[in-house]
Amino acid sequence: METMDAERFVRLTAAVPSHGCGVERTLKVLDGKWTTLVVRELLNGPKRFGELRSALGNPSSKVLTDRLRALEHQGILTRTVHAEVPPRVVYELTERGRSLSSVLHAMLVWGEQHPEHAPDGPRAR
Numbered sequence: 001m002e003t004m005d006a007e008r009f010v011r012l013t014a015a016v017p018s019h020g021c022g023v024e025r026t027l028k029v030l031d032g033k034w035t036t037l038v039v040r041e042l043l044n045g046p047k048r049f050g051e052l053r054s055a056l057g058n059p060s061s062k063v064l065t066d067r068l069r070a071l072e073h074q075g076i077l078t079r080t081v082h083a084e085v086p087p088r089v090v091y092e093l094t095e096r097g098r099s100l101s102s103v104l105h106a107m108l109v110w111g112e113q114h115p116e117h118a119p120d121g122p123r124a125r
Helices: 003-014 022-029 033-042 049-055 061-073 101-113
Strands: 077-082 088-093
Touching: 033 049, 033 061, 033 077, 033 088, 033 101, 049 061, 049 088, 061 077
Parallel strands: none
Antiparallel strands: 077 088
C-alpha cells in the first residue's frame, strides 16, 4: 500500500464498528489456512479434489471437504459433478471467488517484502 492508501484505510476502518467492517467480513470468507490456499490454487483454474489436495500438501480429506463446502455455500466456488463412472467432480471459482485475487496478491506482496524471521528472544509479556 502506498502512504495515501494506508492513511485512507486507517480513516475508513476507524469509522466502522469492528463487527461490521470489510476486513472482518473478508476474514470470515478466508477463514483458516486451507481456505485461503484453496482459493489461491483455484485462481489458476478449475481443479479436481485430488489435484487440490496434492497441491496443498495433502491436508486431510475431511478438512479439505469442509473447506470446499464452506466456500461453495458462500458463493466463492462451484462444484460440478460430471456424470461419468467414476464421477468426476470439478471445483472452480465463481466471479465472487475470482474477486479475491487482489486480496491474495496483496498477501503475496506483503509476504515477499517481509520474510519470516526468528524472534530476538523471549516474548515480552
